[in-house]
Amino acid sequence: MTTFSIPVHARIESLSWENQFFAVNSGILRIKDGAPLLTAQRLDTFSRVQAKISGQQIVLLDGLQLLGFKLVEGEVDLALAVGTQNAATSVELATSADIPVLRDLAAKIFTQSRFRAPWYQPADSGRFYAQWVENAVLGTFDHECLLLRNGGAIQGFVSMRQLNESEARIGLLAGRGVGGQLMDAARFWCQQRGVETLRVATQTSNTAALRRYIQSGANIESTAFWLYR
Numbered sequence: 001m002t003t004f005s006i007p008v009h010a011r012i013e014s015l016s017w018e019n020q021f022f023a024v025n026s027g028i029l030r031i032k033d034g035a036p037l038l039t040a041q042r043l044d045t046f047s048r049v050q051a052k053i054s055g056q057q058i059v060l061l062d063g064l065q066l067l068g069f070k071l072v073e074g075e076v077d078l079a080l081a082v083g084t085q086n087a088a089t090s091v092e093l094a095t096s097a098d099i100p101v102l103r104d105l106a107a108k109i110f111t112q113s114r115f116r117a118p119w120y121q122p123a124d125s126g127r128f129y130a131q132w133v134e135n136a137v138l139g140t141f142d143h144e145c146l147l148l149r150n151g152g153a154i155q156g157f158v159s160m161r162q163l164n165e166s167e168a169r170i171g172l173l174a175g176r177g178v179g180g181q182l183m184d185a186a187r188f189w190c191q192q193r194g195v196e197t198l199r200v201a202t203q204t205s206n207t208a209a210l211r212r213y214i215q216s217g218a219n220i221e222s223t224a225f226w227l228y229r
């Protein structure tokens with residue numbers, strides 16, 4: 001077999017938040033024509049390098065695999081026109097008092113993740129989504145976390161981030177059997193802020209979430225591959 005290489009030009013940006021949280025030395029490729037040629041020597045300065053490429057960039061997919069990258073997960077990005085039809089549901093805003101229960105739920109329910117073993121420690125993924133939902137309640141990453149309750153118990157939650165005047169993104173969304181109500185809550189949150197486009201992403205393998213987003217009116221905008229070395 002002939003060995004060959006496909007040149008990839010990229011900067012490697014250190015992932016400082018992740019490095020502190022996971023106690024690793026990781027970076028992410030910023031692929032761009034005109035950036036320096038990617039070599040094994042440059043990659044070796046990090047213990048982990050992530051790459052996110054469009055699902056259509058198959059030559060790049062080959063090039064990265066030749067450099068030792070492995071496919072970790074696929075991602076689908078969707079968008080929904082918020083519209084004006086009233087999407088109000090009986091949700092409430094999570095407060096600090098909800099954090100322990102939300103952390104526990106988030107740590108268990110997001111079973112499909114790119115922060116998985118063997119790339120990360122077995123407990124890292126759960127710890128990551130627990131931190132994510134806590135930060136959403138505190139407004140330090142996502143801006144707010146909405147809750148759906150049945151009696152006193154939390155049935156589901158959705159965290160929201162406003163990206164700019166016209167766009168928002170769902171961070172985390174979870175609640176078996178109440179996905180539709182959570183999407184309505186997210187749409188209502190957008191309507192209250194005059195946001196026109198609601199974005200959401202999930203793993204290619206998460207068919208239940210993909211079905212939910214499409215049934216709630218979202219369309220697929222793009223797909224991507226996550227690779228790690």
Ligand SMILES: CC(=O)SCCNC(=O)CCNC(=O)[C@H](O)C(C)(C)COP(=O)(O)OP(=O)(O)OC[C@H]1O[C@@H](n2cnc3c(N)ncnc32)[C@H](O)[C@@H]1OP(=O)(O)O
Binds near residue numbers: 110176179209
């Ligand atoms: C932006 C993001 O956070 S993406 C991640 C989305 N969240 C998750 O994956 C968390 C776990 N899943 C859930 O909370 C919910 O299933 C949602 C929000 C994805 C969808 O909710 P709903 O639209 O109400 O659908 P529902 O929960 O009833 O699931 C639909 C079917 O998929 C099944 N299903 C859902 N998740 C899983 C899973 N992880 N593994 C196996 N089956 C599953 C359900 O059992 C159900 O099957 P059924 O119709 O035979 O009863």
Ligand SMILES: Cc1cn([C@H]2C[C@H](O)[C@@H](COP(=O)(O)OP(=O)(O)O[C@H]3O[C@H](C)[C@H](N)[C@H](O)[C@H]3O)O2)c(=O)[nH]c1=O
Binds near residue numbers: 017115
């Ligand atoms: C909590 C928190 C996180 N960050 C950083 C850490 C990461 O670099 C990014 C988040 O990365 P993302 O690619 O969005 O992560 P996931 O692949 O896990 O997310 C997808 O799947 C989830 C289940 C969910 N559907 C999500 O919407 C998807 O994108 O942010 C940070 O800087 N500060 C923080 O507080």
